[in-house]
Amino acid sequence: MVGTLQDLYAKRDELEALLEEDLEECRKSGFQYAEHEAEYRKALRVEIMAERRKGTPVTVTSDICRGMEHIADLKQARDAAEALYKTSQEAINVHKLRLRMVDAEIQRIWNSGGTGYGE
Secondary structure: OOHHHHHHHHHHHHHHHHHHHHHHHHHHHHHHHHHHHHHHHHHHHHHHHHHHHHHOOHHHHHHHHHHHHHHHHHHHHHHHHHHHHHHHHHHHHHHHHHHHHHHHHHHHHEEEEEOOOOO
């Protein structure tokens, strides 16, 4: 990873910008995940109550409702949103690790009294 200090500072700036972008993406995907979760739970509740009014045994109500196409579609959308949210969290962790690596390299060069020009 050795480069000039100028190169390393430029890399750090680039990684910080990417981190900021990923933080914004994480915020958006977190809201989207929460919205999909709420839609799924509300629809599931409506269907469970409908099945209870029909007299469907409580032990199978949940399975019947979760197997309904529109409920399954809502759950799939929720699960996809959750995957995007977790992926954006992981991207943040990767950028933070890379930033720490660049900072460590900057410190190594700085503490050695070098300039990073092939020393």
